[in-house]
Amino acid sequence: MSATYRQQAPAKVNLFLHVTGKRDDGYHLLESLVCFTASGDVLSGEMRNDDKITLSITGPMASDLSSEKIDDNLVMRAARLLQGTCAPDRGADLILDKRLPIASGIGGGSADAAAALRLLIDMWQIDIDPKSLSDLALSLGADVPVCLHGRTCLMTGIGENITELPDLPDVPVVLINPGKAVSTPEIFKARADEGFSPAGAWETERTFTSAASLADALSECGNDLTLPASGILPEICDVLNALAREEGCLMARMSGSGATCFGIYDTSEQADRAAHAIAIRNPEWWISPTYILNQTIRQHADMGAKFPD
Structure with missing residues (x-):
């Protein structure tokens, strides 16, 4: 009987994101503090005895991908690219x-x-x-290398430069998405007339012992895409306000190009209460109380196991 392999695909959070420039080819240069959370997708698979690759999608968000061709899914694209590069005779379900x-x-x-x-x-x-793996990952998308790294880091360039940072504490966070997608190219187009942030905003040797100390340091930075994103999707402001109003919220910010926002809370109990209260008022929103993953947590968890529901 074939063995089943599993990998977690944890949610990536941009604790800050600065646009520091633009290349001649149109790609923007970024600087971002990236961490990962205990919320995420889970991928499992078994080896086939031929070279066919199949993908089935289940879970609460599967319907959101129902209009997408399976061959266009990033999992299939990654699998086919790796197969063509390194293992032409291998297959997987x-x-x-x-x-x-x-x-x-x-x-x-x-x-x-x-x-x-x-x-x-x-x-x-x-x-x-x-190096070859990183190049392969970057060819799939700017965020794939940092997700492949999977640990707290400073991401620069167009996503290909990764500086590993000291672990963050397991800070409680609440992730909220208003249920509407926004287009990243449209957001960058909307900020076309804005200037660029200076590079080097984050001291790479910084360490933190609490949610409060992390939030205080992050207050010196921001997300340069929040204004154009919220101009396109005003619900982002509603999410940020909902997070900030709850007791114990130390900061609320948009992640990446949105529309998901996160709130950092002082305790996990406050994060859970905030998530519950916001969910009652906004049942159509996707809401996940979670925490930042660090290496210590990973060492004490079976990385093949599923994320908590």
Whole structure:
């Protein structure tokens, strides 16, 4: 009987995101403090005895992908790219448990692609050097390399430059998406006349012992895409206000290009209460109370296990 392989695809959160420039080819240069949370998708798979790759999608957000061709899904694209590059005679049956909203600024598709690469490298016993793997990941999307890295880091360039940072504490956060997607290219187009933030805003040796100390440091930074994104989708402001109003919220901010926002709370009890209260008032929103993953937590958890419901 074939072994089942599993990989988590944790939600990526941009704790801050600065646009620091623009290349001649039109790509924007970014600087972002990235972390990952205990909320996310889960990818599982089994080896086939031929070279066929299949993908089934289940989970609460599966219907949001029903209009997408399976071959266009980032998991399939990652699998086919890795197969064509390193393992042309290997195949797999993959199942994606889709829990994160799509096009939401928390790297759902990119995290899924990264999980596919990790899972298939393990399943197919592929030996690939880190530079080639990083280049392969970047060809799938700007956020795939950082999701493949999967740890707290500073992301610069167009997403290809990753500086590993000291672990953050397991800070309680609440993730909220208003149930509407926003277009990243449209957001960058909307901020075309705005200037650029200076690079080097984050001291890479910083360490934190509490949610309050992290929130205080993050107050010196921001998300340069919030204004254009909220101009396109005003519900982003509603989400930010809902997070900030709840007791114990130390800061509320949009992640990535939106529309998902996060609130940092002082305690997990406050985060849970906030999530519950906001959900009662806004039943159509996707809401997930969670916490920032760090290496210590990962070492004490079975990374093949599913995320908590």
